[in-house]
Amino acid sequence: MLPSSRKAALLRASVNIAAASARTSSPPTPVCLLKISRNVSIVPAEHDPFTTQYLERFGKKPRKGLNEDMVERTARNSITDKVKEFVPPASWESPDADPVILVQNGIRLGKMQILLRYYARCREAGRTSELTSQDFEDILKMIAGYKSSDGEGARALVEVYEDMIAAGHSPSQRAEVAMLKGLASSKNLAAAVLHVRSLQAKRPAVLEGLEVYNALLQLLGDRRRGEAGLALFERMLKAGRKPDSHTYAALIDCHAARGDAEAAISVYNLLVREGYKITPGVLVKVLRAVAPLGKANLINKFFDEFAKRGWTPPTAAWAAAMRGHAARGMVGNEIGLMYRSMRRAGVPGSTDLYSVLINAFAALGDTAGANRAFYKAELVRDFRPSSSMYASLVSAYANKNLYLLGWRVVREALGLHNRLDAAIVAPLAEDMIGKHPDYVRDTLTVAGFSPDDCGEVITRLMQALLVKGNGDASVALFELLGQEGSFWKELTITGGQYKVAVEAYAMKGDIAKAQEMFNQWETAESSSTHARPYNILIEAYTKAGNVDKAVETFKLMKPRGVVRDVGSYEAVFGALEAGNGDPALVKPFVAEALAGGIVPADKLEATTRAFAKVATANAWLEGLGI
Numbered sequence: 001m002l003p004s005s006r007k008a009a010l011l012r013a014s015v016n017i018a019a020a021s022a023r024t025s026s027p028p029t030p031v032c033l034l035k036i037s038r039n040v041s042i043v044p045a046e047h048d049p050f051t052t053q054y055l056e057r058f059g060k061k062p063r064k065g066l067n068e069d070m071v072e073r074t075a076r077n078s079i080t081d082k083v084k085e086f087v088p089p090a091s092w093e094s095p096d097a098d099p100v101i102l103v104q105n106g107i108r109l110g111k112m113q114i115l116l117r118y119y120a121r122c123r124e125a126g127r128t129s130e131l132t133s134q135d136f137e138d139i140l141k142m143i144a145g146y147k148s149s150d151g152e153g154a155r156a157l158v159e160v161y162e163d164m165i166a167a168g169h170s171p172s173q174r175a176e177v178a179m180l181k182g183l184a185s186s187k188n189l190a191a192a193v194l195h196v197r198s199l200q201a202k203r204p205a206v207l208e209g210l211e212v213y214n215a216l217l218q219l220l221g222d223r224r225r226g227e228a229g230l231a232l233f234e235r236m237l238k239a240g241r242k243p244d245s246h247t248y249a250a251l252i253d254c255h256a257a258r259g260d261a262e263a264a265i266s267v268y269n270l271l272v273r274e275g276y277k278i279t280p281g282v283l284v285k286v287l288r289a290v291a292p293l294g295k296a297n298l299i300n301k302f303f304d305e306f307a308k309r310g311w312t313p314p315t316a317a318w319a320a321a322m323r324g325h326a327a328r329g330m331v332g333n334e335i336g337l338m339y340r341s342m343r344r345a346g347v348p349g350s351t352d353l354y355s356v357l358i359n360a361f362a363a364l365g366d367t368a369g370a371n372r373a374f375y376k377a378e379l380v381r382d383f384r385p386s387s388s389m390y391a392s393l394v395s396a397y398a399n400k401n402l403y404l405l406g407w408r409v410v411r412e413a414l415g416l417h418n419r420l421d422a423a424i425v426a427p428l429a430e431d432m433i434g435k436h437p438d439y440v441r442d443t444l445t446v447a448g449f450s451p452d453d454c455g456e457v458i459t460r461l462m463q464a465l466l467v468k469g470n471g472d473a474s475v476a477l478f479e480l481l482g483q484e485g486s487f488w489k490e491l492t493i494t495g496g497q498y499k500v501a502v503e504a505y506a507m508k509g510d511i512a513k514a515q516e517m518f519n520q521w522e523t524a525e526s527s528s529t530h531a532r533p534y535n536i537l538i539e540a541y542t543k544a545g546n547v548d549k550a551v552e553t554f555k556l557m558k559p560r561g562v563v564r565d566v567g568s569y570e571a572v573f574g575a576l577e578a579g580n581g582d583p584a585l586v587k588p589f590v591a592e593a594l595a596g597g598i599v600p601a602d603k604l605e606a607t608t609r610a611f612a613k614v615a616t617a618n619a620w621l622e623g624l625g626i
């Protein structure tokens with residue numbers, strides 16, 4: 001790999017070529033772009049996370065500590081301005097730049113948003129047919145790892161896949177695996193199931209190996225569908241498919257999803273006994289399976305296995321071991337010692353590991369320790385703290401009744417991510433219950449939230465209170481919005497707030513008000529295809545004994561373009577069971593669910609019973625080619 005200085009020099013050369021071209025008096029010519037080698041990632045030195053400066057900082061030992069009087073100052077010290085993003089050179093933004101090369105450079109850089117922007121330009125220019133099969137495969141892999149809450153990733157994935165076929169390329173098994181991962185990461189496991197069915201109907205040769213089925217099995221484990229994963233594994237055996245090491249590795253995750261650590265260990269023992277290749281990833285999976293048990297002997301046994309095999313435990317292994325030891329009561333400095341051992345071994349941290357570390361100090365009531373764990377030196381550059389890290393730090397403050405400091409951390413999280421997860425504000429929600437509206441207003445004002453931010457904060461607070469089962473408090477918070485004399489009167493109630501209010505009033509038992517909020521949400525977000533408000537209203541009518549209204553609400557979804565998810569079917573099958581299950585309705589609803597690729601979740605019993613009544617509990621497996 002080229003040194004950073006050489007990479008920067010090459011990049012400057014490409015910019016200088018473009019600048020020289022622009023200064024000539026001859027007619028404009030296409031911009032000469034430097035095409036990045038597939039094996040070389042060209043990033044300017046100031047953005048390169050592996051510069052000498054960063055390595056020196058990264059190699060430092062963790063700071064020894066913060067005094068209590070430094071906690072507040074550290075909490076206010078935002079790191080958002082220290083995270084630098086790659087900015088493409090001006091020559092790349094020129095309208096004359098070759099869109100195919102731009103896409104290929106976006107792939108090499110590994111920058112998702114840049115890649116999507118350049119791919120859109122390539123599509124507009126009608127040049128996607130010039131991309132190679134490898135280019136398409138790389139794009140699919142990148143999008144598959146892209147997490148988006150609005151479905152942007154899944155839409156882009158389908159678009160690229162269709163362009164690949166239109167360009168005359170036949171997607172390989174690796175490309176199909178990327179498709180499955182990307183579809184499932186959009187929280188739409190049904191789309192992944194339907195894709196496998198389409199392969200069976202159109203390109204059955206792709207399913208001759210194990211790669212696609214292994215990927216689907218892994219997705220079921222990742223999405224906590226352990227029972228469905230076991231059913232798929234049994235079907236593979238009956239079809240004569242001989243499992244490989246990847247199959248068994250995915251099966252470990254399926255057992256872990258069911259909470260069956262003993263079965264996960266049995267699969268690992270089988271791999272060892274039968275001579276299958278054991279990889280560090282397999283050991284990490286077993287560690288994750290046994291961690292919730294909090295048994296030191298099991299955790300140490302599988303963690304020590306890395307050293308026995310001559311491997312350095314990866315970050316994920318350390319995180320799983322720390323989580324396991326925390327589950328058995330190890331806190332604070334004990335976990336900190338493990339972290340220091342990890343850093344001495346040269347293993348980098350991760351957001352998951354830092355969350356465990358922060359929680360360990362929080363359990364000890366050590367806010368200074370939690371701060372040290374959050375504001376590690378390696379967070380300064382090219383590291384974005386995750387929502388779980390912020391939630392852990394906020395929890396540390398809330399445990400010590402330092403609510404204002406907690407809110408300042410929430411403000412920092414909102415500034416970095418431009419949105420909030422309810423989990424981040426959840427530790428602070430209890431403090432808002434029963435408080436005067438002035439307290440809510442003053443707390444957020446002193447914490448530094450702008451009026452524009454308050455709407456997002458209120459929405460997440462409402463959600464957090466619902467998770468805690470406190471519908472009354474969530475309703476009370478919602479009713480502050482737009483109230484005359486209230487701090488929030490100038491805020492426009494958003495569709496998102498109406499959506500949460502549906503659940504809040506339903507939890508409170510006020511079905512009429514829940515329906516009113518549902519109508520307001522539909523008006524505010526007429527193009528929304530979110531299924532959850534429908535699901536909540538169906539469940540609310542079921543609890544109120546109005547099965548007809550519940551079924552009527554379910555029937556509204558399809559004409560309005562709302563895709564029914566597994567929660568929708570669980571709600572309507574629950575309603576039909578409460579009304580003694582009209583067979584005339586159950587059968588077509590089951591047929592529709594199966595046609596839509598719905599996979600029953602482990603804890604959704606009404607759906608499983610409905611499937612079993614009409615067909616079989618695992619009827620979703622039909623059409624998968626096994």
